[in-house]
Amino acid sequence: MTTARLSRPAAVAVACGVLLATACTPNATAETSEGAADGLTVTSTADECAVSAATAESGPLTFAITNEGDQVTEFYLLAEDGLRIVSEVENIGPGISRNLVVNARPGSYYTVCKPGMVGDGVGRTAFTVTDSGTTVEASGDEQAQIDDAVANYEAYVEDQVDQLLDGTEDFAAAYSAGDDDEARRLYPTTRMHFERVEPVAESFGDLDPKLDNREADLAEGEEWTGWHRIEKDLWPPADPPYTPLTPTEREVFADQLVEDTTTLRAGVQGVELTLDQLANGAIALMDEVANGKVTGEEEIWSGTDLWDFQGNVEGARVLVDGLRDLLDAKDPELAATLDEDFASLEAELDKHRTSPDGAAQRDITYVSYGELSQADVKALSDRVNALSEPLSRITASLLG
Amino acid sequence: MARTFRISRRKALSLAGVSAAAGVGAGILAGRGTPEATATPADPDLLAYPFYGEHQAGIITPAQDRLHFAVFDVDAISRAELIGLLEDWTAAAARMSQGGSAGAFAPDAGPYEAPPEDTGEAMDLGPSGLTITFGFGPTLFTASDGTDRFGIAARRPRALTALPKFSGDMLEDRISGGDLCIQACADDPQVAVHAIRNLSRIAFGRASLRYSQLGFGRTSSTSTAQVTPRNLFGFKDGTANLKAEDPAAVEEHVWVAEGDDQAWMAGGSYLVSRKVRMNVEPWDRTRLSEQERSIGRTKGAGAPLSGGDEFTAPDFGMQGSGGRPIIEEHSHVRLAHPETNGGARMLRRGYNFVDGNDDLGRLDAGLFFICFQRDPERSFIPVQTRLAGSDILNEYIRHVGSALFAVPGGATEGSYVGARLFEA
Numbered sequence: 001m002t003t004a005r006l007s008r009p010a011a012v013a014v015a016c017g018v019l020l021a022t023a024c025t026p027n028a029t030a031e032t033s034e035g036a037a038d039g040l041t042v043t044s045t046a047d048e049c050a051v052s053a054a055t056a057e058s059g060p061l062t063f064a065i066t067n068e069g070d071q072v073t074e075f076y077l078l079a080e081d082g083l084r085i086v087s088e089v090e091n092i093g094p095g096i097s098r099n100l101v102v103n104a105r106p107g108s109y110y111t112v113c114k115p116g117m118v119g120d121g122v123g124r125t126a127f128t129v130t131d132s133g134t135t136v137e138a139s140g141d142e143q144a145q146i147d148d149a150v151a152n153y154e155a156y157v158e159d160q161v162d163q164l165l166d167g168t169e170d171f172a173a174a175y176s177a178g179d180d181d182e183a184r185r186l187y188p189t190t191r192m193h194f195e196r197v198e199p200v201a202e203s204f205g206d207l208d209p210k211l212d213n214r215e216a217d218l219a220e221g222e223e224w225t226g227w228h229r230i231e232k233d234l235w236p237p238a239d240p241p242y243t244p245l246t247p248t249e250r251e252v253f254a255d256q257l258v259e260d261t262t263t264l265r266a267g268v269q270g271v272e273l274t275l276d277q278l279a280n281g282a283i284a285l286m287d288e289v290a291n292g293k294v295t296g297e298e299e300i301w302s303g304t305d306l307w308d309f310q311g312n313v314e315g316a317r318v319l320v321d322g323l324r325d326l327l328d329a330k331d332p333e334l335a336a337t338l339d340e341d342f343a344s345l346e347a348e349l350d351k352h353r354t355s356p357d358g359a360a361q362r363d364i365t366y367v368s369y370g371e372l373s374q375a376d377v378k379a380l381s382d383r384v385n386a387l388s389e390p391l392s393r394i395t396a397s398l399l400g
Numbered sequence: 401m402a403r404t405f406r407i408s409r410r411k412a413l414s415l416a417g418v419s420a421a422a423g424v425g426a427g428i429l430a431g432r433g434t435p436e437a438t439a440t441p442a443d444p445d446l447l448a449y450p451f452y453g454e455h456q457a458g459i460i461t462p463a464q465d466r467l468h469f470a471v472f473d474v475d476a477i478s479r480a481e482l483i484g485l486l487e488d489w490t491a492a493a494a495r496m497s498q499g500g501s502a503g504a505f506a507p508d509a510g511p512y513e514a515p516p517e518d519t520g521e522a523m524d525l526g527p528s529g530l531t532i533t534f535g536f537g538p539t540l541f542t543a544s545d546g547t548d549r550f551g552i553a554a555r556r557p558r559a560l561t562a563l564p565k566f567s568g569d570m571l572e573d574r575i576s577g578g579d580l581c582i583q584a585c586a587d588d589p590q591v592a593v594h595a596i597r598n599l600s601r602i603a604f605g606r607a608s609l610r611y612s613q614l615g616f617g618r619t620s621s622t623s624t625a626q627v628t629p630r631n632l633f634g635f636k637d638g639t640a641n642l643k644a645e646d647p648a649a650v651e652e653h654v655w656v657a658e659g660d661d662q663a664w665m666a667g668g669s670y671l672v673s674r675k676v677r678m679n680v681e682p683w684d685r686t687r688l689s690e691q692e693r694s695i696g697r698t699k700g701a702g703a704p705l706s707g708g709d710e711f712t713a714p715d716f717g718m719q720g721s722g723g724r725p726i727i728e729e730h731s732h733v734r735l736a737h738p739e740t741n742g743g744a745r746m747l748r749r750g751y752n753f754v755d756g757n758d759d760l761g762r763l764d765a766g767l768f769f770i771c772f773q774r775d776p777e778r779s780f781i782p783v784q785t786r787l788a789g790s791d792i793l794n795e796y797i798r799h800v801g802s803a804l805f806a807v808p809g810g811a812t813e814g815s816y817v818g819a820r821l822f823e824a
Contacts, residue, residue: 067707072720090721093707096698117721219567219788280687287682291795294760297570374759381760385681392685 039064039099042111044073044092049113049123056104057132063100063111067092071116077102077127078110090117106131142326146275149322153278154271156318157197161268164193164201167362168261172254175230178247184234188299188307189362191227195311196318197268199277199284204267210260214298225256228301235301275323279395282319285312286388294381296369303368306352309380310366313349316391317342323398331397334390341387348383352376444587445526451494453810454667455655456817458531459747459772460644462623464585467615467751468592469673469768470600471578471803472607474540479550483822485606489534489582489599490816499527502598519601521594528588532595534817535581535671535805538562555821557661559670559776560806566788568798575675575801578610583671583770585749589616611801613675615751615768622749628702628710632678632752632765633796635695636702639710640737642747653745653779654772656809664820667809669772672746672780675753675801678766683796694792696731704733716740730790741783746773766797776804 039062041052046069065075072093077086077100086109089100106129114121167190174182194201194212202208209217211226218224230253236242245253273281292298293309320327320338327335352372355365372380449457474482492502501507503517510517541556543549562577584595593614600609619631620638624645631637642649658666683691688699696714697704704714705727716734720726727734738745750769758764773779788794808818 070707072707072718072726074721091705091726093703093705093718093726095707095709095712096703096705117719216570217568218565219785220564222567280690283685287685287795290682291679378760381762385761388682388685392687395687 044113188304192311196315306366345383448527458533463618470612493532696733
């Protein structure tokens with residue numbers, strides 16, 4: 001795994017604050033956004049927050065905010081009480097423009113800018129949204145749905161990492177004891193737990209390289225530990241000649257793996273996630289498939305890429321299913337498309353599964369990646385792209 | 401013998417009524433001592449840069465639109481034969497860069513029963529800004545078994561060794577390394593290809609092509625007169641590049657000085673090439689916010705996220721929301737910036753590439769990164785070490801090819817490129 005991923009979950013929460021009746025999608029620059037032309041403009045300076053209009057009709061609104069001050073600014077749409085944040089956009093550098101897209105319901109609001117990102121902000125102005133007649137999805141229980149989805153997923157992550165640790169302990173024991181057949185059986189089936197929750201599991205920056213570095217990820221002189229180090233020892237390459245690890249070395253790597261996984265488990269206990277992390281996590285899982293698994297680069301010694309592949313897809317499916325109610329309300333068409341695309345990808349992957357339906361976790365088997373024909377890989381890759389493209393819109397759909 | 405100097409090409413002939421044909425080249429070249437001083441001719445096809453000079457052309461020359469980069473392995477030939485090859489290449493390159501033919505005869509001249517000396521596909525095209533730049537790889541000096549192949553091992557510069565393995569490198573041997581390189585850049589792709597094709601033909605029996613790379617859409621500007629181009633991620637690339645208009649910086653960071661190391665390298669530079677495959681499909685599915693966070697600049701204007709416009713210096717100390725730096729710690733702009741790298745700078749001269757698609761129906765696309773510097777150990781290597789370690793972009797790229805070449809200073813007329821290396 002690349003180490004780049006480590007900072008992703010930490011950063012995804014930046015853009016969006018409290019998600020209530022509406023949400024935020026700060027994205028395109030003002031000049032290029034289609035919404036900006038007939039939308040609202042906001043000019044933020046040291047002491048002003050000039051909005052181009054004081055009223056708008058309900059429905060999707062685009063605020064194109066330009067920071068004409070010399071400090072980083074933020075823009076907020078506040079509820080009638082002037083306290084609750086309906087939507088916001090942060091981190092607008094001096095001279096930079098950014099859009100905030102809000103699906104606004106009729107009502108009274110306030111707009112305010114916060115140059116310097118401290119204090120109560122400047123230019124607080126009443127803003128009225130009149131009824132356009134278009135129903136804006138009003139779901140008083142939307143926050144409850146979000147809370148449920150997030151809580152369920154946090155529990156799922158903890159459960160998968162618990163199972164990962166169980167499997168890792170058994171795997172490490174078998175490997176240390178020289179029971180290579182058992183270790184080879186447990187290797188891919190245990191790793192599936194990791195792969196299912198990979199975006200969260202690898203967000204612990206110092207742990208991921210220790211656990212999941214591939215040989216290619218190493219810089220000159222860097223120590224190699226973790227799953228793939230042991231993988232190479234269990235499936236030693238013939239060329240160039242490979243020197244097997246000694247029993248003592250085996251024990252050192254096995255113990256280290258258990259220790260690092262135990263640390264990981266402690267890390268995910270009580271992990272707090274946000275809606276956009278969930279949505280982006282699903283996208284990230286499919287990126288993992290596209291970048292490493294479908295190309296057979298993740299498991300170059302063992303050829304067990306299809307277990308990882310399946311783990312990533314299952315993890316993405318769990319996320320999308322968990323967000324299902326929210327997505328049905330926001331973008332039912334996307335929900336239906338994702339159903340179809342997941343089904344066809346799963347069917348393609350099932351062609352290469354050699355264990356029966358409903359096999360126990362540790363008995364799941366696939367063909368080795370090396371046995372796939374070029375046509376098989378292309379078919380899988382096409383289905384991954386077919387799913388990933390619509391999936392990449394899920395965050396914007398859920399938050400917009 | 402037919403005149404080959406320009407008059408064999410249509411564009412040159414079309415100007416014959418204005419000035420004597422033989423003088424066309426000189427007319428365009430008049431009055432410029434350095435490439436960056438060129439006044440652009442009315443017809444861009446006629447743009448020509450001098451071949452001979454203190455430095456080789458194609459380094460601080462304003463980056464042309466197209467690239468054909470070629471790497472050769474030298475056969476088991478003698479030192480004298482190697483020198484002969486460099487002499488032949490130099491003569492052909494000098495002619496072609498001025499719009500002439502590769503050989504003494506024009507493509508449609510010469511003995512009727514002999515194949516034309518020049519392959520001919522550039523006959524109707526002007527010089528199109530063609531520059532041809534030669535470099536020497538580490539293996540030209542010392543073979544992998546330690547053999548001093550041409551009696552120049554003792555003259556191998558300290559910096560000219562294989563680059564270290566960087567984190568994440570997935571290098572393919574067939575597109576890495578090599579004994580000699582030729583960088584041909586032109587504003588017309590056919591002119592660049594013509595140059596490499598004819599130079600490889602000249603080399604048969606003495607050196608053969610190891611790999612070559614076509615590039616388009618220069619990804620760096622090397623002159624303030626050029627707008628900053630975009631890479632295949634859709635972002636402006638090379639905003640903070642060294643520019644020819646900053647001679648002091650070029651002197652300090654690009655050209656090897658007399659006392660740096662081997663005397664023959666004075667006026668030369670080191671070329672690092674890296675073939676960087678971009679996973680464009682996953683990138684294209686990435687949120688704009690994440691794309692900008694990864695790069696550290698806005699996608700449209702290319703302004704740093706700390707504000708201003710494209711050329712505003714990034715403010716890495718600026719705090720954003722939540723007390724985090726507004727330009728992320730692991731963003732590309734921060735990790736690659738001279739401020740993060742003890743002032744290390746290099747002159748980047750890379751090109752986009754799309755080599756069709758792979759077996760999975762994905763574009764085989766990316767950046768053919770080229771940079772020039774006075775000392776790779778002080779610029780490219782530390783910067784790439786930093787990038788390979790934690791650049792957010794690593795998720796979307798992989799380095800598949802790599803090479804380092806010593807680019808000697810320019811040749812004087814009547815001599816050849818690299819002559820100082822072989823002088824007593």
